[in-house]
Amino acid sequence: MAMTRREFLRNGAGAFTIGLAAPAFLAELARAQGAGSRSLVVLYFGGGNDALSTLVPYTDTFYYSRRPTIAIPAGDALQIGFDRGKTALGLHPRLTGLRAIFDDGRLGIIQRTGYENSSRSHFLGQDIWGSANPVNPQTNGWLGRYLDTLPSPVNPLVAWDALREVPRALMGDHVSVPAIALASAYTYASPNAGTEAALERSYTQRIASHVPADRPHLAFVNGSIDAAMNTLDKVALVTKYESSLTYPTSGLGVTMKTVAGAIAKGVGTKVFWVQLGGFDTHASETTAYPKLMTELNDAVSAFYSDLRSQGLLNQVLLMTFSEFGRRAYENGSVGCDHGAAGLMFVMGGAVRGGLYGTAASLNPDPKNPTLENSGGDVHYETDFRSVYARVADGWLGTDSTALLGGDFRRPDLAFI
Amino acid sequence: MAGFDESIRHLLRRAGFGASPQELAYYGELGRPAAVEALVDYGQFDDDVDAFIGAPGYVSVTARGTFAPNTVINDARQRWLFRMVHSARPLEEKMTLFWHNHFATAYSKVAGAYGASDATRLMAAKASEDPAKQQGQVETIRKMCMGSFRDLVIAMAKDPAMLVWLDGRFNTRQKPQENFGRELMELFSMGVGFYTESDVYAAARVFTGWNLKRTAAGTGDLSPVYEFAYNAASHETSAKTFSFPVYADGSRTIPSRSAADGMQDGIDLITGVVSYPATARRLVTRLWNCFVSELNPPPEAFVNEIADAYLANNYDLRLVMRRLLRSADFRDEANYFTKYSWPAEFVARSLKEVGWAGFSVNDAVSQMVNMGQVLYEPPDVAGWEQGPGWVSTGGMLARLNFAAQISKAQVTGLVNAVKPYAKTPDAVLSYFLDRLTPSPYDNAAYGDLRSYLTASGAWTGSDTQLRTKVPGLVHLIVGSGEYLFV
Numbered sequence: 001m002a003m004t005r006r007e008f009l010r011n012g013a014g015a016f017t018i019g020l021a022a023p024a025f026l027a028e029l030a031r032a033q034g035a036g037s038r039s040l041v042v043l044y045f046g047g048g049n050d051a052l053s054t055l056v057p058y059t060d061t062f063y064y065s066r067r068p069t070i071a072i073p074a075g076d077a078l079q080i081g082f083d084r085g086k087t088a089l090g091l092h093p094r095l096t097g098l099r100a101i102f103d104d105g106r107l108g109i110i111q112r113t114g115y116e117n118s119s120r121s122h123f124l125g126q127d128i129w130g131s132a133n134p135v136n137p138q139t140n141g142w143l144g145r146y147l148d149t150l151p152s153p154v155n156p157l158v159a160w161d162a163l164r165e166v167p168r169a170l171m172g173d174h175v176s177v178p179a180i181a182l183a184s185a186y187t188y189a190s191p192n193a194g195t196e197a198a199l200e201r202s203y204t205q206r207i208a209s210h211v212p213a214d215r216p217h218l219a220f221v222n223g224s225i226d227a228a229m230n231t232l233d234k235v236a237l238v239t240k241y242e243s244s245l246t247y248p249t250s251g252l253g254v255t256m257k258t259v260a261g262a263i264a265k266g267v268g269t270k271v272f273w274v275q276l277g278g279f280d281t282h283a284s285e286t287t288a289y290p291k292l293m294t295e296l297n298d299a300v301s302a303f304y305s306d307l308r309s310q311g312l313l314n315q316v317l318l319m320t321f322s323e324f325g326r327r328a329y330e331n332g333s334v335g336c337d338h339g340a341a342g343l344m345f346v347m348g349g350a351v352r353g354g355l356y357g358t359a360a361s362l363n364p365d366p367k368n369p370t371l372e373n374s375g376g377d378v379h380y381e382t383d384f385r386s387v388y389a390r391v392a393d394g395w396l397g398t399d400s401t402a403l404l405g406g407d408f409r410r411p412d413l414a415f416i
Numbered sequence: 417m418a419g420f421d422e423s424i425r426h427l428l429r430r431a432g433f434g435a436s437p438q439e440l441a442y443y444g445e446l447g448r449p450a451a452v453e454a455l456v457d458y459g460q461f462d463d464d465v466d467a468f469i470g471a472p473g474y475v476s477v478t479a480r481g482t483f484a485p486n487t488v489i490n491d492a493r494q495r496w497l498f499r500m501v502h503s504a505r506p507l508e509e510k511m512t513l514f515w516h517n518h519f520a521t522a523y524s525k526v527a528g529a530y531g532a533s534d535a536t537r538l539m540a541a542k543a544s545e546d547p548a549k550q551q552g553q554v555e556t557i558r559k560m561c562m563g564s565f566r567d568l569v570i571a572m573a574k575d576p577a578m579l580v581w582l583d584g585r586f587n588t589r590q591k592p593q594e595n596f597g598r599e600l601m602e603l604f605s606m607g608v609g610f611y612t613e614s615d616v617y618a619a620a621r622v623f624t625g626w627n628l629k630r631t632a633a634g635t636g637d638l639s640p641v642y643e644f645a646y647n648a649a650s651h652e653t654s655a656k657t658f659s660f661p662v663y664a665d666g667s668r669t670i671p672s673r674s675a676a677d678g679m680q681d682g683i684d685l686i687t688g689v690v691s692y693p694a695t696a697r698r699l700v701t702r703l704w705n706c707f708v709s710e711l712n713p714p715p716e717a718f719v720n721e722i723a724d725a726y727l728a729n730n731y732d733l734r735l736v737m738r739r740l741l742r743s744a745d746f747r748d749e750a751n752y753f754t755k756y757s758w759p760a761e762f763v764a765r766s767l768k769e770v771g772w773a774g775f776s777v778n779d780a781v782s783q784m785v786n787m788g789q790v791l792y793e794p795p796d797v798a799g800w801e802q803g804p805g806w807v808s809t810g811g812m813l814a815r816l817n818f819a820a821q822i823s824k825a826q827v828t829g830l831v832n833a834v835k836p837y838a839k840t841p842d843a844v845l846s847y848f849l850d851r852l853t854p855s856p857y858d859n860a861a862y863g864d865l866r867s868y869l870t871a872s873g874a875w876t877g878s879d880t881q882l883r884t885k886v887p888g889l890v891h892l893i894v895g896s897g898e899y900l901f902v
Contacts, residue, residue, distance in 0.1 A: 047796075120613060121602055123798050164788040165801045166808050179808030185786055186810060189817040191824035191887035196872065200888050203868045204816065207896055210860045217711055217756075218855075221807050221897035225816070228809035280796075282583045282595045332591025333583055338598075373613075 038395060039263055041272040041318040042143070042169070043300075043345075047280030048122065049322035050336060051343040051378070053289055054095075055109060055359075059088045062362035066329035070285050070336065083111065085358030094293035097301025098345070102354075106304070106313070107347045108415040110387055111357035112370070114341035114380030118324055122280070122338075125323030130168030132385050132404050137168075142388055143271050144172025146398055150270075156230035159271040160262060162255045170273055176223050177273075178231045183258050186228075186235045205229040234267045241265060245306045252276050252299040260306045263316060270396070279322060283333035304347065313349030317395050317416060319387070320345040325378050328362050328371060340372055341380035344387055346415050350395075356413060357381050386410040423448055425853055426752050429902040430707050431455045431741055432506025434765030434853070439506075449742075456562075456738045458505035465503040466495065466542075475501050475767060478778035485540065486552075487533045489523050490781060492540035493791045496554075497777040500764035507737070511561035513760060514706050516554055517802075519572045519604060520794035521581040529580045530630075530642075538577040538642060539792045547639040553577040554792065565699065565731035566690045569604060573682060574644035579628045582797065587627075589652035592620035599797050605689040607698045611659065618656040622670060622681040625651035651678035662688035690731055696723035703736065708746050710803045711754040718745050753855035753901040756803050759787035761902060762815060766894050769852050771826040779821060786814030807900075819894035823887040830890060831882045838877035841869035848889055854899040865892060 050070075057063050058074035077090025078099045091099050101107040115134050119125045127137035140148075147159055147170070159177040161170055170177040180186050188204070190197035208225035212218055241261025247253045252274070259272050276296055281288050300318070307313045325342030341360075360370035360378045372379040385408040389400035393409065394416040401407050424444050428435040432455065435443065443451040454460070468474050469483070477483055477494040485495035500509050527535035536552070543551040553575045560568045572578050573596070579585045587593035597619025601611040625647045632640035657669040662684055670681050689695055700722045704714040722739055729735050740746060757765065763780045784790060788811050794800055823830070833851075837843035845866055849857075857865065869875065869885050893899055 120598070120616070121608060122796065123602075124608060161808070164786070164808065164810060165795075165805050176809075179810040181786070181810050186813060187817070188813065189820040191820050191827070191891055192884055196884055196888060199868070199871055200891060203864060203871070203892055204895060206864045207861050207892060210858060210864075212858050217754075217804075218897050218901070220804060221756075221812070221900055224807050224809055225812045225895075225897060228813050228816075231809060232813075282593060283586050330591075331586070331593050332588045333586025333593055335583075335586075337594045 037266065037268070037315050038397075039270060039272060039316050040143075040391065040395060041259055041274060041316060043318060043320045044167070044273070044275045045279045045320060045322035046275050046277035047322070048125070048324045048326055048338055049279045049342055050281055050285065050289065050326040051111075051322075051341070052326070052328070052362075053285070054092055054293070055111065055343055056090045056092065057087050057359045057362065058090050060359075060362050062328075062364065066362055066364065067336075068330070069334050070289075070330045081355070083355040083358050087359040087361075089355065089359060092289075092293045094290050095297045097297045097304070098347075101301070101304055101347060105353040106349065106351050107345060107353045108351050109355050110344045110346065110382055110413070110415070111355065111359055112341040112378060112381035113321070113344045113357075113384045113387060114325070114378075115383055115385070116380070118340035118377070118380065120324060120338040120340075122323055127168050129321055129323055129384060130171075132388055140173065141167070141169035141171045142403060143169045143273075144175065144177075145403055146392065146396055147175035147177070147271065148172040149398055149403075150175070155268045156227050157234050157262075157267050157269050159273070160259070160269045161273045162258070163273065163275055167273060170271070176220075176227050177271075178227055178235075180231070180235055180258075182254075183235050183239045183261075186232065186239075188229070188232055201229065234265075237265050238262045238267060243306050244309065245302055247302045247306075248295070248298040250295045250299060252295050253302065256299045256303040257306075260303055260312075263307065263312055264310060281326070281335045282331065282337060283335040285330075285335040300347070308349075315349070317346065317348040317350065317391065319347075319391060321384065321387075327376055328360075328364075328378060329376065340377035342378075344384070346387075346391075348416070350416055352415050354415075356415060382410070382413065383408055386413055390414070390416060421448065422749075422752070423747060424451060427451060427455070427741065428506070429761075429765065429853075430510075430746075430755070432510060433500045433761055434768045434902070436768040437851075439768070448747075452738070452741045455507040456734060456741065458508050461504040463505065465499050465505075468502060469495065469498055474498070475772035476774070476776045478776045486542060486545050487536050489527075489532065489536045489539070489792060490778070492536055492552075493781045494777045495540075496791050497760070497764065497780055500760060501767050501772065501777070508558060508561065511733070511737070512554060512558045513758070514703075515557045515561050515568065516791075517794060517799035518702070519553075519557070519578065520797050520799035521553055521575075521577050522794055522796075523792040526577050526580045533638070534640070534642070535577075537639070538580070548641045550639070550641060562734040562737065563732070565726070565733055566687060568733075569600075569686050569690055570683065572604070573600070573623070573626065573686060576628045576642040576644065579626065579644070584623060585627050587620060587624050588650040589621070589624045590650075592617065592624055592652065594620040596620075596626075597623055600686070601689060603798055605698070606660075606692050606694040610692070610694045615658050615660070618658055619685060621652045621654070622656055622685045625649070625675075625678060626682055646679040648675040648678060651675045651681075653678055656681065656685075658685075658688070660688070660692060664691070691727065693723065693727070696726045699723075699726065700736075703740060705802070706755075707737075707740055708743075709751040709754040710756060712751060715745065718743065755902050756806050757900055757902040758800070758802070758806065759784045759789035759811075759815075760791065762787070762900065763818065765902070766819065766822060766899075770822050770890055770894065771829045772822075773826060773829055775822060775825045780818065783814050783818040783821070787811050787818070788814075812895075815900065816891070816895035820891045823890035823894065826890070827883055827887050830886045831879070834882065834886060838882060840877075841866060841875045844869065844877075844882075844886070845889070848886075848893060852890070852893050852899065854893055854896065855901045857896075857898055861896070861898065865889065868892060 056072045056077040058077045076093040079090045128134045130141045131137045131139045132142035161179045164181045190200045208222040238261045247257040326336040326339040364375035389408040392400035485491040537550045540552040543549045582596040584596045598616045627647045629645035655672040837847045
């Protein structure tokens with residue numbers, strides 16, 4: 001692979017570390033360089049992901065007896081080996097690309113993530129995961145608090161929310177996160193053209209630049225308009241991103257391509273927030289879930305390959321979560337109801353892949369310690385804040401104990 | 417326009433979608449107390465707004481082929497926006513929107529079950545226009561939005577789209593399904609903190625057998641009928657005990673009943689939750705946030721008074737709304753402009769204030785996607801994230817871009833209207849601030865608007881200058897933070 005000096009500088013030394021026996025100093029260089037331009041991509045599975053369909057304990061006979069119609073057949077699960085509790089596990093059959101990343105050693109799967117007294121409410125659950133505060137969840141988000149620690153002036157694109165509204169996790173006191181659901185629609189229109197249009201744009205920003213102290217709500221709205229004006233040009237740059245890879249045309253595919261574009265164009269975004277919705281599978285799960293897994297797999301695989309081919313993989317950590325897992329047993333509508341613990345994926349060039357934690361036994365015996373709610377729901381093993389703590393300490397470079405208001409560090413959770 | 421009490425504009429922004437000059441004149445002549453009565457007691461006005469779709473002088477719609485608001489969801493969205501702009505019963509539309517958000521049901525899941533055409537029928541069809549007299553959920557809401565809340569909840573529990581949306585159709589005694597029972601308590605009535613997980617399981621059992629029936633006249637029937645059907649064989653007949661009183665005598669247990677009589681379980685539970693004091697207080701607070709203020713919390717006395725009135729009058733929503741709109745708190749100027757407008761409010765109001773000539777609400781439907789509100793498609797069962805939740809960079813750009821679109825479309829009308837004031841830039845600015853009714857600008861922002869008018873050359877008031885600066889100014893005002901508040 002020939003590379004000009006300019007490309008070397010642009011892509012970074014990381015370009016050499018993949019698939020080649022790169023000299024050690026280059027690998028170190030790549031890592032050090034990455035520290036300044038690292039991105040965290042949070043991918044939220046909206047609706048409560050049925051983790052028992054994502055990661056299948058295909059030798060647990062209770063899995064099949066309690067889920068007679070929705071269980072993934074043992075022969076279909078993509079076997080990935082055993083966890084440290086000796087449970088054999090397999091990925092959902094549609095996750096072929098994720099399995100390949102797992103085989104690359106760049107996908108970590110953290111089992112039974114959750115918290116004590118897990119809320120079965122979507123909305124309370126989202127707030128708890130967003131604030132990282134089960135006791136007082138109506139507070140700023142854990143990532144918003146992180147962004148608040150960054151020194152001023154903060155890049156207006158320091159965080160990129162790919163939804164239309166800003167989730168609690170990104171709410172902070174000082175940094176307002178742009179919501180860029182569709183980069184191609186993130187533009188400024190004018191009834192006029194040419195210099196008059198440019199003049200209007202500058203006046204939109206001038207008017208929004210006022211932050212009246214006695215009208216904090218107006219200051220907040222104006223702050224959003226101002227942030228929009230400050231991010232327009234960088235987002236326009238990202239929309240020009242051309243990938244050598246073909247991304248799927250699904251919603252998540254388009255979004256992941258945009259995220260890759262922002263990373264490749266170096267716009268300085270440290271946190272991306274992406275959502276895949278539709279996980280509230282009370283019914284018809286056997287139809288809906290494979291589609292979700294396909295959308296997930298195809299988009300994330302393309303993203304991974306795209307970044308890898310550009311040598312950008314070491315700059316990215318992708319982390320997934322959902323507000324809860326689902327019930328251990330199915331309901332009468334080929335689905336399952338709200339449950340407790342779920343699972344989290346972590347993926348990236350710096351990730352130490354593999355299975356973390358242990359699977360639940362689905363034995364309905366009420367005394368089964370891996371379940372709760374009379375054997376109905378999976379009981380958590382890893383507090384989700386321990387995962388956040390590792391991300392904070394090991395990737396964002398911020399003190400997790402301050403960020404999370406407590407010590408959730410777990411030395412065995414060294415996925416990064 | 418000038419001369420009318422600002423309280424009339426405030427009333428129409430809240431109890432309606434702002435005011436066109438004609439509406440302002442009409443309600444202004446009535447005066448505030450009579451205007452409140454006209455808005456609340458809207459049965460005195462004809463329910464004929466749909467007849468004007470496509471008529472000259474009204475905002476237009478765009479159809480692909482035949483305009484089909486009962487079977488094509490995009491057309492249903494256009495029809496609803498048309499009503500928000502033109503209905504003689506603005507509070508009816510406002511309440512319908514309020515309850516659509518409260519019982520937030522999304523078209524897409526229904527379409528997944530029964531296809532696009534039937535899903536539109538189940539969400540939006542007018543019975544009078546449907547071959548099988550199917551009535552969509554939002555039409556049911558429209559008919560019941562000012563009646564008894566108990567009746568409304570029962571209607572929603574039996575609504576075919578709701579039975580699909582929250583999976584009630586799968587709720588059987590063999591496998592109780594919790595989705596509806598949970599949201600009935602969490603979102604439709606009392607709210608988190610007033611029920612337990614075991615109440616959720618009990619509520620699921622209560623509604624076992626509440627199903628829907630689809631009847632087609634044959635394979636070629638394009639308009640099958642969907643209706644509520646209680647399936648006694650699926651009902652779980654044992655007693656159900658709750659952590660809160662279900663009955664007026666304080667009893668917490670719904671007694672064991674025969675399967676044939678089991679539908680009464682659901683009626684009893686709904687009656688129990690709608691009469692629960694926490695439900696009354698939560699409803700009043702939600703109405704306060706939508707109609708009075710999101711920035712100022714409701715005074716305790718206000719909540720008590722309206723909640724008591726709700727409980728003492730068979731959950732009568734018209735009475736509740738009349739009290740609310742007549743209250744001193746509603747009239748208090750401290751509550752003017754203390755609500756973040758919903759995208760639907762923003763769109764309808766700006767069309768009324770800027771003008772709609774030659775404009776199609778279809779363009780609003782597409783911009784509302786980026787503003788974060790697609791009618792008939794709330795993001796989840798909790799409805800839209802309101803207040804500051806509407807505000808994001810992308811959402812603000814979408815509002816700005818909509819303002820650009822309508823100001824461009826109205827250049828000629830706006831220029832003609834302002835010509836009498838075109839001598840000075842101050843008069844032009846003053847005219848538009850009066851016409852567009854934004855919340856007050858501070859001196860600095862006012863100075864910016866003023867300086868925009870002369871930033872590219874001295875003021876002449878020529879047609880050429882007006883045709884550039886007038887739409888630019890309207891764009892800046894309607895796209896500003898000051899205009900977002902209602």
